[in-house]
Amino acid sequence: MRDITKTFPGVKALSNVNLKVTEGEIHALCGENGAGKSTLMKVLSGVYPHGSYEGDIYFDGQPCEFKDIKQSEQVGIVIIHQELALIPYLSIAENIFLGNEQSKHGLINWNETTMKTKGLLHTVGLNESPTTRVLELGVGKQQLVEIAKALSKQVRLLILDEPTAALNEDDSENLLALILELKKQGITSIIISHKLNEISRVADSITILRDGQTIQTLDMKADQVTEDTIIKGMVGRDLTHRYPERVPQIGDVIFEVQDWEAYHPQQEERKVLDDINLNIRQGEIVGIAGLMGAGRTELAMSIFGRSYGRHIQGKLFLHGQEVRFDNISQAIEHGVAYVTEDRKQYGLILIDDIKRNISLASLGKLSRRGVIHEQEEVLVAEEYRRKLNIKTPSILQKAVNLSGGNQQKVVLSKWIYSQPEILILDEPTRGIDVGAKYEIYSIVNQLASEGKGILFISSELPEILGMCDRIYVMSEGRITGEVRREDATQEVLMKSMTRGRGETDASSQRAL
């Protein structure tokens, strides 16, 4: 792939990226969240058709102009996305040959389908009947079905986007072994992964992306690659963002989480949070760093009125008193607020105006006997528009018409007006331009100086380092590190973030 540039409205996701994969190797693609890995792979596999990006793709020396996935699959490029794309109510065989049915004159030859499926399942080492429905399989086995599906399409270049993110250790192990096995059969793989230990095990070479640019391509054997070199490549950017000055005034512990654990809402046996202990002090900004899928959002939501997860266990303490939030309104009443990660889906009512969005979580305060005091509501909305500098001609503007930064200010207004003691911010600056980010940081600092406790979840390490007084690191549903601001560097955090289950590292396990 040469000089690939892909722009989305307002954002340059890839700029002049080069990627060269040799036949028969396993090539790892690394980078922080949002570095452009998935975008690059979507360009390669035709998800973004030719013409929607700049640059050239060559496969076997031939230039390729894929209009859709079908065309890229014809030459043998198959992508397996992070979210598996199997149809749960169909059998393994039906899924494998979906869109590629073994048929003659529109009639499916089931015998041939079953025979071929058996052969493929044998190759990937999955001991299941072809007629088993996919929903009866665990995630690990589903992943194998996806690979079998890819093999059925005569795959030559297999792209795996975070294949082990949702797998437990045994399943991950199996999968990596299978990829190595496929390599022996001459199948080339590109694997996107955050888990550096896995990469060093299986990859022959590695390309590192950062901010939509190729940083370097390393040969695992010739270049003496260590995890540290990879981390350096991933995070080694200058601190281009600026953070407002702040003198922390930190008081006593106001909020504490003890022995918190929770299970996945659908897959009941899957533990998504385990043995979480953390605390927040008055006026303190506490960061939670971690890669995607580390369980940060799940933790926040399970605390916030049990809005995520099942069989939640553990204790919460507010000012030393044990509290229990059975639903969200109880959490709000106790002074906890949660600014969601995805403001459009979970934070705002887009078809409603700014005023109604701001008042939604505090209507009790704004009303008497159920009748809303509308003038008061207008005053409140105007006050927050001024205080948080929401750029809009009127508070009657619908939220859908605002820019990302202004939408986020509306969400913040809603929660600040609910007068919380604890404010959980989940990726508060995602998709926001630099100027608005600075404003959001200033608001957060202001809230901390008012004595509120702030839990700051972010995937951007510079942001975490620039904003937080203390940082917890999460990986695979556990807290794998706690670091004070003075001791924190991107390398230290990245090490804890990429640590798999069972690995321990005394030096950063309890840095305090």
Place this chain on the structure above:
Amino acid sequence: MQAVSELFKKNIRQYGMIIALVFITILFQILTEGILLKPLNITNLILQNSYILVLAIGMVLVIITGHIDLSVGSIAAFIGALSAIMMVDLELPVYLAVILSLVAGGLIGAWQGFWIAYIKIPAFIVTLAGMLLFRGLTMIVLGGQSIAPFPKTFQRISSGFIPDWLGGGEIHLLTITLGLLLSLLYIWQEFKDRRTQIKYNFDTAPIWMFVTKIALLVAVINIFTFVLATYNGLPNILIILFFLIIIYSFVMNRMVAGRHIYAIGGNEKAASLSGVKTKRVTFWVFVNMGALAALSGLIFAARLNSATPKAGINFELDAIAACFIGGASASGGIGTVIGAIIGGLVMGVMNNGMSLIGLGVDWQQGIKGLVLLLAVAFDIYNKSKTN
């Protein structure tokens, strides 16, 4: 002039249906050679459509939360039958039977709301089941027969008129007085709103437009009451409808409960994460729908002066169509009580007008279907243009 077109563009969804209603009324007034707006016919129009309008009020709440209720016609029939058994067979006092009927409607709504809100079965399925279930129950309790006649006091709900205490003779004076009082109340309210708008620096319409709007509405109110006064005066049912519209509009616009209903329809997840008890609110919306369906069933039974197993067939479709013609969104979050009423009137005027010019039921059905489709297409076209 530019200001007018600007304002009109902004509120086209709001005014569009009113204009359509006026247009349809004028059209049929011409086609029927003036019969449509004769006092007798206007009174008939109100009586004919009242039970659909009552349903439309409840239905628009259901649709705003993002659900649908197909069972209201069957519930209306069942409650009609129940009330007949209570009043005719058991000879319970009318007021007691009415109260018990409304409670029964609420309980039926609670039954359906439970499955929809707490068990999360799609409303379409629950209420489709309810449609069959309560139709079946109606036939069972009536044994396939009609029950009639109802006591006189009960019939007056639908066929009675307010008494003329002012004793006007030819012209119903109380009706005209009420029209004037309502006009004063309306003018006072408009001025109050404008004062607050100015106080908080909101956009206000130019003064001449403000005055024209008030003058137009006051004229409509008073011509309407005057025309009715030349016949029998205001029907009782119109008073009931009037209060329902005022109360439900107030709840939806000014009260926390209304806000929560709009919020759930707009974005259920965001509403829930803001502390709105989404399940409980959804449940109560269906309880309310059940009670209003019961009221509708009572009104229909009183009008027919009998409870029949065939009562209420297709009521749900008329009520749903009224909401959508009145600008409600099928995906929830958008809609108004007044819009649903206007939508219901559009359908009602068309029904009545087409009957008057002698179009058969076959043509009426087809034309109403097309109007529904066009109204919603117009709505969607407008939405895509403003985005």
